[in-house]
Amino acid sequence: MTTGNGAASRASEFFLRREVLITVALLLVLTWLLVSRGVSLLLTILIDFAIFTIVTLSLNLEVGFTGIPQFGRVIAVIAGAFAVGAIPGRLLAWFMGLPHGLSYAEDAVNYKVVPQLSEVLAGNAFLAVVFFLFSLVLAALCGAAIGWLASRPAIRLREAYLGISLLAFGDFFMWAGHNWEPLVGGTTAVFVPDPFRIVWGYRFQAVVITMLVVTLLIYLYVERLTRSPFGRALRMLRDSDVAAGVSGKNIVRVRTQSLMIGSALAAVAGGMYVIYTGTCTAIGFTRLTWTFWPWAYMMLGGIGSNAGVVLGVLLLTTMRSIITVYRFKLFGFLTVWGIDPLWLEYALMGLVIVVVVLFMPHGLIPAKVEPILPLGRVKKALERTAQG
Amino acid sequence: MDYIFQTEKVTKSFGGLVAVNDVSIGVKEQSFTMLIGPNGSGKTTLLNVCTGVLRPDRGKVLFGGADITGWASHRVYEAGLVRSFQIPLPFLGLTVLDNVLGAMRNPGESPLRAPLHRSWLDHEQDNVDKALDILRRVGLARHWDQPSFALGAAQLKMLEVARGLSAGAKLIVLDEPIGGVDPASADEILSYVSGLKAQGLTFLVVEHRIDIAAPFADYVYAMDLGRIISQGPPGEVLNDPKVIEVYVGRDEAC
Ligand SMILES: Nc1ncnc2c1ncn2[C@@H]1O[C@H](COP(=O)(O)OP(=O)(O)O)[C@@H](O)[C@H]1O
Ligand SMILES: [Mg+2]
Numbered sequence: 001m002t003t004g005n006g007a008a009s010r011a012s013e014f015f016l017r018r019e020v021l022i023t024v025a026l027l028l029v030l031t032w033l034l035v036s037r038g039v040s041l042l043l044t045i046l047i048d049f050a051i052f053t054i055v056t057l058s059l060n061l062e063v064g065f066t067g068i069p070q071f072g073r074v075i076a077v078i079a080g081a082f083a084v085g086a087i088p089g090r091l092l093a094w095f096m097g098l099p100h101g102l103s104y105a106e107d108a109v110n111y112k113v114v115p116q117l118s119e120v121l122a123g124n125a126f127l128a129v130v131f132f133l134f135s136l137v138l139a140a141l142c143g144a145a146i147g148w149l150a151s152r153p154a155i156r157l158r159e160a161y162l163g164i165s166l167l168a169f170g171d172f173f174m175w176a177g178h179n180w181e182p183l184v185g186g187t188t189a190v191f192v193p194d195p196f197r198i199v200w201g202y203r204f205q206a207v208v209i210t211m212l213v214v215t216l217l218i219y220l221y222v223e224r225l226t227r228s229p230f231g232r233a234l235r236m237l238r239d240s241d242v243a244a245g246v247s248g249k250n251i252v253r254v255r256t257q258s259l260m261i262g263s264a265l266a267a268v269a270g271g272m273y274v275i276y277t278g279t280c281t282a283i284g285f286t287r288l289t290w291t292f293w294p295w296a297y298m299m300l301g302g303i304g305s306n307a308g309v310v311l312g313v314l315l316l317t318t319m320r321s322i323i324t325v326y327r328f329k330l331f332g333f334l335t336v337w338g339i340d341p342l343w344l345e346y347a348l349m350g351l352v353i354v355v356v357v358l359f360m361p362h363g364l365i366p367a368k369v370e371p372i373l374p375l376g377r378v379k380k381a382l383e384r385t386a387q388g
Numbered sequence: 389m390d391y392i393f394q395t396e397k398v399t400k401s402f403g404g405l406v407a408v409n410d411v412s413i414g415v416k417e418q419s420f421t422m423l424i425g426p427n428g429s430g431k432t433t434l435l436n437v438c439t440g441v442l443r444p445d446r447g448k449v450l451f452g453g454a455d456i457t458g459w460a461s462h463r464v465y466e467a468g469l470v471r472s473f474q475i476p477l478p479f480l481g482l483t484v485l486d487n488v489l490g491a492m493r494n495p496g497e498s499p500l501r502a503p504l505h506r507s508w509l510d511h512e513q514d515n516v517d518k519a520l521d522i523l524r525r526v527g528l529a530r531h532w533d534q535p536s537f538a539l540g541a542a543q544l545k546m547l548e549v550a551r552g553l554s555a556g557a558k559l560i561v562l563d564e565p566i567g568g569v570d571p572a573s574a575d576e577i578l579s580y581v582s583g584l585k586a587q588g589l590t591f592l593v594v595e596h597r598i599d600i601a602a603p604f605a606d607y608v609y610a611m612d613l614g615r616i617i618s619q620g621p622p623g624e625v626l627n628d629p630k631v632i633e634v635y636v637g638r639d640e641a642c
Binding site for chain 2: 230
C-alpha cells in the first residue's frame with residue numbers, strides 16, 4: 001500500500017501469509033526429521049506426499065471444481081492398482097513363456113514367477129522403462145473406464161444419493177478383489193514385477209524422484225485443465241447445473257468427462273503405489289485411506305484450490321508420519337487413561353475436519369475467483385473496447 | 389407465417405395444479421413479444437417447458453422449424469434459443485466476466501484442447517471483447533473482476549440479461565429482466581434490447597412492469613391461471629376488459 005518501501009512491505013506481507021508460514025515450518029520439520037531419523041523416513045513421507053497429491057488433485061477436480069460428491073475415490077485407485085497388479089506382469093510372463101493365465105495370481109506360482117520377471121527387467125533398462133510407462137497408461141485407461149461406469153448413476157442421482165452409491169461402489173470393488181483370487185490374488189497379495197530393480201541400491205531414491213516428477217506433471221496438467229474454458233464449464237456445473245445447461249453446457253457429458261479424467265489420475269496413483277510396494281492386496285485399499293483421508297487433505301488445503309491441495313497433503317502426510325513414528329514415545333502416556341495411541345491418526349483426521357469446517361471453511365489456500373483469461377489480456381481488452 | 393417460435397397446446401401440471409394449460413403462442417422473427425400476467429399465472433413454467441428445464445405433459449414446442457419438445461437445455465441452446473431466469477442463477481464461484489463468457493462458445497471447452505492454451509486463447513480474447521461490451525450495456529462493466537456473489541439483487545438481474553445476450557442466440561427469452569431495476573435504467577436497457585432486433589434477434593420477454601415494457605412490445609400475450617386470456621398489439625391487450633379485470637382484481641387483493 002505505502003509507496004516508500006513497497007518492496008520491503010511486499011516481502012514482509014509475503015512471508016506473513018499463512019500458506020508461506022506453514023510451508024516454511026513444514027520444511028523445518030522435514031529437515032529435522034531428516035537429521036534425526038535419517039533419509040528413509042523422509043523418503044517415505046515424500047512417497048505418501050506424491051501418491052496422495054495425485055489422488056487428492058483428482059478428488060478436487062471432481063468435488064472442488066465439478067461439485068460431484070465423490071465419496072468413492074478408492075474405486076479408481078483400486079482400478080489402477082488391480083490393473084497394474086494383474087496385467088503388465090502377465091503380459092511379460094506370456095512374453096517370456098512363463099505361466100500367465102489365471103494361475104499367475106495363485107500364490108504358489110506368483111511368488112516364483114514375479115522375481116524372474118523382475119530379474120528380466122533388471123537386465124534391460126529399455127524394457128523396464130516401457131514396463132513402467134505401460135503400467136501407468138494402462139492404469140489411466142482402466143481408471144477412465146471406471147470413471148465412465150461411475151458416471152452412469154451420476155446422471156440420474158443427485159447429491160447424497162450419488163455420494164452413497166459411489167461409496168458403496170468402492171467397497172464392492174475392494175471385496176470383489178479380496179474374494180476373487182485370479183484377479184490380484186484374493187486374500188493373499190499378488191507380487192508386482194519391479195521396474196526399478198535396475199537401480200538397485202538406489203531403488204528407493206529412484207522411486208521417489210520418479211513419483212515426484214509424475215506428480216509435478218499431473219499438477220501442471222490439472223492446473224492448465226482447470227484454467228481453461230473446460231475448467232469454467234466444470235465450475236458452472238458446480239454452481240448451478242440448471243443455468244449451466246441453459247448456457248449450452250451438456251451437463252451429462254461434462255460430468256462424465258470430469259469423472260473420467262479424475263478417475264484416470266487417481267488410477268495412476270494406485271498403479272504407482274503397487275509398483276512402489278511391489279505387491280497388490282485388495283484389502284489394503286480401504287475407503288478410510290483412499291477416500292476419507294484425501295477428503296481431509298482437500299478440505300484442509302482448500303476445496304477447489306490445486307495449490308491448497310498440495311499444501312494440505314504435505315502438512316497432513318507429514319503429521320501422520322510423525323504420529324506413526326512417535327506415537328508410543330510421545331503419546332504413550334495416553335494409555336494411562338485407557339487411550340491406545342494407535343487411534344491418534346483417526347483422531348487427527350476428525351480434528352482436522354472439525355477445525356476446518358468451523359474455523360476456515362475455505363482451507364489454507366482458498367480458491368481464487370479470477371478470470372480464466374490471464375489478467376493482463378483482460379485489461380488490454382478493457383482498454384481496447386473502452387475506446388471503441 | 390414467419391413464426392420463429394411456437395408452442396402448440398402445451399400443458400404442464402404439478403400434481404393437481406395445472407400451471408400451464410393448453411397454451412399456444414407464436415413469436416414472429418425479429419419481434420419483441422411480451423408475455424404478461426399476474427404472479428402465479430404460469431409464465432415462468434411456460435418458459436421452463438420451452439427451454440428444456442422442464443418437460444411438458446402434452447403439446448409441442450417448435451423453434452426455427454424444428455420440434456424441440458423435451459430437448460435437453462444444451463440442445464435448445466445449440467439450436468439458438470437462450471433464456472434468463474427470473475430468480476437469478478449466477479455462477480457464484482466465477483467472476484462477473486466469466487459468468488458472461490460461460491454462456492458463449494469456446495473450443496477450449498473440450499478437455500482435449502483445454503490444456504493446450506494456444507488452441508483457445510484467441511477465441512477467448514474475442515469473447516472477452518464481446519462480453520465487456522455487453523457488460524457495459526447493462527451497467528456491470530465496472531464489476532467485471534468481482535465474484536458474482538458480490539453483486540446486489542438488481543445487478544444479478546442484469547447479469548442474467550447479459551448472459552442471455554451473449555449466447556449468440558437467435559431467440560432470447562427474458563424472464564422479468566428489469567425487476568428491481570430503477571425505471572430510468574430499465575428503460576435504457578429495454579431500448580438497447582429492442583434495438584438489437586435490427587441485427588436479426590428476436591425477443592420473448594416476460595415482464596411484470598407493464599408500464600415500462602409495453603412501449604417496446606410488438607405483440608403481447610396475457611396469461612391468467614395457466615391460460616392465454618388475450619393477445620394482440622399492446623394497446624389492444626392492455627385495454628382488454630379481461631386483462632384489466634385480472635390486474636385490478638389482484639391489485640385490490642394486495
Ligand atoms: N416446480 C414447481 N413445483 C410445483 N409447483 C410449481 C412449480 N413451479 C411453479 N409452480 C406453480 O405453478 C404456478 C405457476 O407458477 P409460475 O410459472 O412461476 O408463475 P409466474 O411466472 O407467472 O409467476 C404457481 O401456482 C406455482 O406455485
Ligand atoms: Mg415467474
